[in-house]
Amino acid sequence: MSEKPRKFKGGVHPNDSKALSASKAIQDAPLLDAYTVIMHQNIGAPPELLVKKGDAVKKGQLLAKAGGFVSVPLHSPTSGTVGAIDKCPGPTGIAVPAITINSDGEDEWGSLFEPISDWKNTAPADLKQRVWDAGIVGMGGAGFPSHVKLSPPEGKGIDTLILNGAECEPYLTADHRLMVEQPKDVVLGAAIIARILGLDSAVIGIEENKPDAIAELQKVAGEYNVRVQPLPVNYPQGAEKQLIYAITGREVPVGKLPMDVKCVVQNIASAVAVFEAVVKGIPSIERVTTVTGKPIVHPGNWRFRIGTPISKALELAGGINEQPAKLLLGGPMMGIAQSSLGVTVMKNTSGILLIARDEVSLYTSEPCIRCGRCVDACPMDILPATISQAVENKRFDWAEELNVMACIECGSCSYVCPSHRPLNQHFKWAKVEIQSKLRRRN
Amino acid sequence: MDLKIILISIAATGIIGVLLGLVIGYVAKVFAVDVDERIEKVAELLPGANCGGCGFAGCAAFAKAVVAEDAAPSQCPVCSEDDVRNIAEYLGIVVEQGEKKVAVVRCSGDCANTVRTLYNGIRDCRSAVVVAGGAKGCDYGCLGFGSCANACPFGAIEIRDGLAVVHPELCVGCGNCVSACPKNLIELVPASAEVHVYCNSPEKGVAKRKVCKTACIACRKCVKASGEEDHMLVDGFLVKTNYDNPPPADLVEASACPTSALRVASKHAANEYQGVSK
């Protein structure tokens, strides 16, 4: 029962470079001496610290509890003692508070959650509570607490659960490997999430460049009434709004959420985490991350504990054979450039990517020649070139009029721009200025 | 014949001109709008820079407010004491003299003294801060892309080696730069205070020193050098000037600040500190 997916407007086709790590099986990263767990890993309120320096902790023990509804608890990645609770380099370049766990080498589990093997007959509210307790967030990049997404307000009438297996970012293969190696877990996770939402089916959207993942999932999907939907390869196919449109034909209104068109979208890795939390009772303390890029000696996919420093991850991948120009967390289209190797793997770190000097765009911005490529590439159908000019002249009111707030920051416009204009940065800037203006007004 | 045509056209044009002049003159008299002449006069006495430092939309709007006694002339940050007195005398009102204020950029971390990350993007602080927090080792320091300098209508801020430096003699204290800085580094302080701590990082001394040679490490030498007077206030890992009781300029020498974060504003503007590191 495969419907033909709809094609969204615009998009670009960057070289996906996934071959570097697509065939590398997921390996478990060895235990480290110390982990530095960044406190605030989710969108929303930071969690409240429960431990202090010198405390002995077990693997999976609570380090911090949720600081509100839009917040998730944090668990210890291994057993040992709490070291310094201090600032460490954060993913956005600003130092953030983090808890150091000095490993005792035992890697001994504390008390796990009670496994719920009979989840089919468990109340959805209990399952949802488990998702929250396990500290699961959107592991694709945003880090939005999953239980919040699974708590749509009354009357939204959610009718579709979509699992986002598009993985449209070039280079990244972590979700791809998960789908190939643990198809059953993915599908079970989807089925559990569907039960929480009161649905009996789910759709997994996958870009067609992952035929092995599609095949593996299709073998097990039918049993749980999960449909595997191949999608055309077109960046940003995995953007929530574009994915919903491709699968259901519904347009999420600007400024609204998927739930406003009766959809819930979850990440593949989050679905696996839900499965593990419910059926095995394991909290969210590790994730699969792709370490890749041309300068990397042995690109691959690893299962890292949360709090693993990037330097250790790079060492596992054999280090580098040339000095890269950029170090990114995430993919090359939307990832965040880092200037420190001290940043640690977070729940939403889908990739650690090194970009070689020859493929990086160290650009100087030239005047817009109005070629319109950005207009054609924009999946949100706004006018990037015009907005960029408005921002350049600090006309943020004009930018707002030109619907800059609809921008999803996918970077397609900057990707195609022959003048190398910093379009995406202009939009981020405009959004920040407009939001701060709104805050001042309220 | 030709001459006749010319004369006729001149006469006709002249007559039309005179008639139209009369009409305009009449209309101007009849439909004249009453303008309080005091507003124009006050606007003349104001500097006319339209900097917006008074909080009104330019000098004309401010003049209107002053005449309506919604605002005091001393609210204009640009006016000298004499200007304010002139306006007050003209309007026959009594004003209290406000203290003149100048801006201080509380950072001394120029390129030579502070760790910076290579940054490729828009050269504007408010934009750069969206990307990687502004690509400076210190999360609290001046980014040096000059958003404040661009906002300054008086050219009082210079970007020198990646650091915004205020020239106090040019600064009128309009405060435009204060809101332009994404790091909230700029503060309006009494112009009479000469000594400032050019650091804004609340981090621990060790962390600061790792990224900046001229950070305030809260060693309190300046506090001790002030003796009984409470010239300097300690706030966590940062010392601040007490602007209610500002220290004399010689406190800087007396305290021998080991990182040169404590500076005299005029000397800082003249680039006399090269960053001492011990």
Added chain:
Amino acid sequence: MSEQETSQSIRLPDPAKLVVSNSPHIRSGQTIHKVMFGVVAALLPACAAGIWFFGLAALNVLLLCTVSCVGFEELWNKAMKRPSTWKDGSAIITGLLLGMNLNAGIPWWVCIIGAFLAIILAKQLFGGLGYNPFNPALVARVGLLIGFPALMTTWNEPQGGKMMVDAVTTATPLSMAPGAAQVTDMLVGNTGGCLGETSAIALLIGGGILLALKLIKWEVPAAFIATVAVFTGIAHAANPHEYASPIVHVLSGGLLLGAFFMATDMVTSPMTRKGALIFGLGCGLITSLIRLWGNYPEGVSFSILLMNALTPLIDRMSMPKPFGYVAPEKGKVA
């Protein structure tokens, strides 16, 4: 956590050499330079045809225009203390287009005045590449047409392959009696006219290159040519003795040159697809009106310039609704 902590054999990146910037971190590799030289390549077939039919005189004009355009660009950059920009190729395009819009027998000084008009007046005074509201080559052509009407409307007789330095004058098919022009001659370019506009086949090849390289929007030439064909077709059907057939209109004069190379100039035409359609339609309409009832035999240049002036308006009119757009509710302030 020390950043330099590495084990002996494994090399890690040096954080001091890492660049931070906003996403995206990869680019398509497209540059202004590549775009412009794509256009230059597309112009070459028509230039070659012009040289074939009008001889070395045509080559002279093309070279002189191109060199003086580049020269003026660099002079301006020097005078304004700006970095050199001729390598981006836009001045070369302007020069070639200007040359193609002149007839082969034009005096040398007209070329230089044209280059001055194009580069200094129409482009640099507005701020240089990307800021000019009007197509520079067309401004120059129209300026010359008004300044030197006799020189600009004297056409050379095509001398296929003779490589003559001197030229013999003749008429453009547009000003001939309807029916006098041979369609096959107009297809290959064996007819009078500006040196770059006569060979329909060469222009179509160039247009094909532009479309294949995705350097222009197909909407502009399609709407332009179709509108002219329909309009002149109706006129021809109504009065075949007075008005030439639409085939003559489409193939003759600067229509193909204008539709493929000048109306599609990115800087001066709308950015959206819908806007491009409106733009082409307007160009076609004005061209037809001037050709059928105007005083000038040719209306392509004027029509494109007029539509250039309307481009900001068209861009605003044709602004797309964003994906998932919801009309703001009345009385509700955003």
